[in-house]
Amino acid sequence: MRKPRDTLKNPEQEVRLFRNRSLLAALLVILMSGALVARLVYLQVFQHEVYTTRSENNRVRVEPLPPTRGLIYDRNGRLVAENRPTYNLTIVPERVDDLDATLDLLVDILDLPAKEASVFRERAYQRQRPYQPALLMSELNEKQIARLAVNRYRLPGVEVEAQLLRYYPDPLIMSHVIGYVGRINAEELADLDRGEYSGTHFIGKTGVEKQYESVLHGKAGLRQVETNARGRVLKELGRTDPAPGKDITLTIDERLQQLAYDLLDDRRGAIVAIQPKTGDILAMASSPGFDSNLFVTGISYDDYKGLRDDHDLPLYNRAIRGQYPPASTVKPYMALAGLYNHVITPEKTIYDPGYYKLPDHDRRYHNWLRWGHGRVDMHRAIEVSNDTYFFTLAHELGIDRLSDFMHRFGFGEDTSYDVYGASSGLMPSREWKRERRGQVWFPGETLSVGIGQGYWLATPLQMATAVSVLANRGHWVTPHLAKRIGDETVDPPPAKEDIELDDGWWTLVRNAMGDVMSGSEGTARRVGAGLEYRMAGKSGTAQVFTLDNDERYNADELEERLHDHALFTAFAPIDDPQIAVAVVIENAGGGSSHAAPLAREITDAWLLPDDDALDEAAAEIRQRGSHATP
Structure with a gap:
C-alpha cells in the first residue's frame, strides 16, 4: 500500500509566482516596445534628412x-x-x-x-x-x-x-x-x-x-x-x-595637300608649302601616311604591329620631325651671312679648281663638279651651287658667326605657333659640341656646315619657314595651322625679329635663286623651262653617309637607303611671293632632278588662276601613278 504525500498544494505561492512572471513579461514587452519607439523616433526625427537624402540618391x-x-x-x-x-x-x-x-x-x-x-x-x-x-x-x-x-x-x-x-x-x-x-x-x-x-x-x-x-x-x-x-x-x-x-x-588647302601627297607617290619624304605674307601653312604632307580612323576606337594589335614594324615608318611625321642635312639649300643664307659680317662682297670672285684646301692642310674638300667651275662670284656660286665658294666663305665666317646668323632664320629652333610635336632640328656651334660631345670644334667641320652638311639638321617645316623669310626680304611671319577658331581669326605674333639687311643684298640672292630655275647654268633650269612666272629656287643633295677624301659616290653600288636625299626649296613669284615650298625625298638622289619637279607642280597648281586647277592637277597625278620627272 502506497504511502500518501505529506506536502499539499500552496495556492498563494502559485499565484504569487504567476504574478511575478506576468510582471516580468510585461516589463520586457514595455522595454522592447520603448526601444523600438525610441529607434523609430531617432530615425524619423533626428535622422530624417540623412535617410531622405539617401533615399533620394537611390531614386535620383x-x-x-x-x-x-x-x-x-x-x-x-x-x-x-x-x-x-x-x-x-x-x-x-x-x-x-x-x-x-x-x-x-x-x-x-x-x-x-x-x-x-x-x-x-x-x-x-x-x-x-x-x-x-x-x-x-x-x-x-x-x-x-x-x-x-x-x-x-x-x-x-x-x-x-x-x-x-x-x-x-x-x-x-x-x-x-x-x-x-x-x-x-x-x-x-x-x-x-x-x-x-x-x-x-x-x-x-x-x-x-x-x-x-x-x-x-x-x-x-x-x-x-x-x-x-x-x-x-x-x-x-x-x-x-x-x-x-x-x-x-x-590654313591647309585640302586640294593642295592631296596633290603634295600624291606627288610623293608613297616615297619616303615630305612637302611643306607656306604663304609667305601670312605664315599660313598651305600643305604639310608626310609620306607614307596611315589611316587615322584606326586609332579612334582603339587600334587592333595586328594593325598597330604592322604600322610599328613598317620600315618606311608611316607613323613618323617627316614634315615636322624628320631631321635632314639641308645641303645646298642653305647657300643663299650663307651668302647673306657673308655680306652681313662683311667677310665678302658680291663682286668678289674665287677660282674653283674643283676642290678647296684649308690653309696649311693637305686634305681636299671637293666641289660636286670634280673639275670645278673656274672663276665664280656670289651670284654664279648660288646659280651653279658651287661648293668651293661656300667652303671658302664658311672658313672666313667661322662657326660662331655662321651659327648665330642661321638662328635668325629659325634654324635650330621651333618657330612654329601651333604645330604639335615640331622638332627644333640642330644648328651646331662650338658650345654645342663641347657640351654634347666633350670635344673641340675643328675647322673642317665648319666647311661641312657651310654647305649644309655635317652636324646641321633641319626639318622640312624649318626649310620652308626659312625660305619664306627670305621671300619676305627678312620679314618674319610665324608658320601656323589654325586660321580661325570659331569666329575668331588666329593672328600669331612674330616668332623672331625681322632680319634687317641691305635691300640690294636681298635682291642679289633672290635673283641668283631665280637663275637657278632659268639661268643658262642653273642647276634646275630644265625644271624651270616654260614657267609662266619667275620662280626662285635652290636644290640640295644631302649625303646619307660620309665618303673618304678621294672616294667617289656611286649610287649603283649602294643599297637604296644609302642613296642621297633630294631637297629643293623655292618661292614664287619672285617679285610678289605667294607661296614658299620645301621638298625632301629620302634616298631619291639629286635635288634638281627629283625634288625640284615636285616643287614646280605645287607652285603651278597654287598660282594657276583657274579655281579647278588644283582638283585637275591632283586627278592628273593620281591617274599618272608614277614618279614626277623633269
Whole structure:
C-alpha cells in the first residue's frame, strides 16, 4: 500500500509566482516596445534628412553629358574631321553585383573572339572615377544592339549609349596634320579635369587634335534622372546642356595637300608649302601616311604591329620631325651671312679648281663638279651651287658667326605657333659640341656646315619657314595651322625679329635663286623651262653617309637607303611671293632632278588662276601613278 504525500498544494505561492512572471513579461514587452519607439523616433526625427537624402540618391541620379567635339575644316570650308553617330557599350562597375559574371555574359551575348574578349575585360577594369561609365565597345552593329536589348534585364549597370564618334574623310593625306583622337588612358585620366571630362571617352592624341584639345572638346553638361531599383532610367528631372567644342578652320588647302601627297607617290619624304605674307601653312604632307580612323576606337594589335614594324615608318611625321642635312639649300643664307659680317662682297670672285684646301692642310674638300667651275662670284656660286665658294666663305665666317646668323632664320629652333610635336632640328656651334660631345670644334667641320652638311639638321617645316623669310626680304611671319577658331581669326605674333639687311643684298640672292630655275647654268633650269612666272629656287643633295677624301659616290653600288636625299626649296613669284615650298625625298638622289619637279607642280597648281586647277592637277597625278620627272 502506497504511502500518501505529506506536502499539499500552496495556492498563494502559485499565484504569487504567476504574478511575478506576468510582471516580468510585461516589463520586457514595455522595454522592447520603448526601444523600438525610441529607434523609430531617432530615425524619423533626428535622422530624417540623412535617410531622405539617401533615399533620394537611390531614386535620383546625376549623369554627365559629354559635349560634341568641334569640327575641323580646311581653308576652303572642306570638312576634314567630322563626327558620326554611333552606339557605344558602357558599364558602371559600382552598379554591378558580380563584374566577372557580367563580363562573361556580355562576351557570350556578343559572341566575341578570345582576343577581343581580353581587351574587353581590360577596359572594364581600367581605373575610372566612381560611378563613371567605362567604355567597353564602340560602333555596335544592329545585331549586337538587338541582343543586348533582349538581355537587358540580366545586365544591371550596362548601357548602350548613342554618341558621336570622330571620323576623318581623308585619313591618309591628313593623318599627320590633323592627328587623331583615341581612348583616354589611365595616365591622361589622372591629369584631366574631373568635371569637364565626365562622360568623355576620347581625347586628342596627336596633331591639331592634340594641340587644340581644350578648344575642340567643349564643356560637359549634366542631367538628373529618376531610376528604378535596378538603376534603369525612368524619366529626366533636370538638365544642364553641354557647350559644344569650337570648330577650327585650318590654313591647309585640302586640294593642295592631296596633290603634295600624291606627288610623293608613297616615297619616303615630305612637302611643306607656306604663304609667305601670312605664315599660313598651305600643305604639310608626310609620306607614307596611315589611316587615322584606326586609332579612334582603339587600334587592333595586328594593325598597330604592322604600322610599328613598317620600315618606311608611316607613323613618323617627316614634315615636322624628320631631321635632314639641308645641303645646298642653305647657300643663299650663307651668302647673306657673308655680306652681313662683311667677310665678302658680291663682286668678289674665287677660282674653283674643283676642290678647296684649308690653309696649311693637305686634305681636299671637293666641289660636286670634280673639275670645278673656274672663276665664280656670289651670284654664279648660288646659280651653279658651287661648293668651293661656300667652303671658302664658311672658313672666313667661322662657326660662331655662321651659327648665330642661321638662328635668325629659325634654324635650330621651333618657330612654329601651333604645330604639335615640331622638332627644333640642330644648328651646331662650338658650345654645342663641347657640351654634347666633350670635344673641340675643328675647322673642317665648319666647311661641312657651310654647305649644309655635317652636324646641321633641319626639318622640312624649318626649310620652308626659312625660305619664306627670305621671300619676305627678312620679314618674319610665324608658320601656323589654325586660321580661325570659331569666329575668331588666329593672328600669331612674330616668332623672331625681322632680319634687317641691305635691300640690294636681298635682291642679289633672290635673283641668283631665280637663275637657278632659268639661268643658262642653273642647276634646275630644265625644271624651270616654260614657267609662266619667275620662280626662285635652290636644290640640295644631302649625303646619307660620309665618303673618304678621294672616294667617289656611286649610287649603283649602294643599297637604296644609302642613296642621297633630294631637297629643293623655292618661292614664287619672285617679285610678289605667294607661296614658299620645301621638298625632301629620302634616298631619291639629286635635288634638281627629283625634288625640284615636285616643287614646280605645287607652285603651278597654287598660282594657276583657274579655281579647278588644283582638283585637275591632283586627278592628273593620281591617274599618272608614277614618279614626277623633269
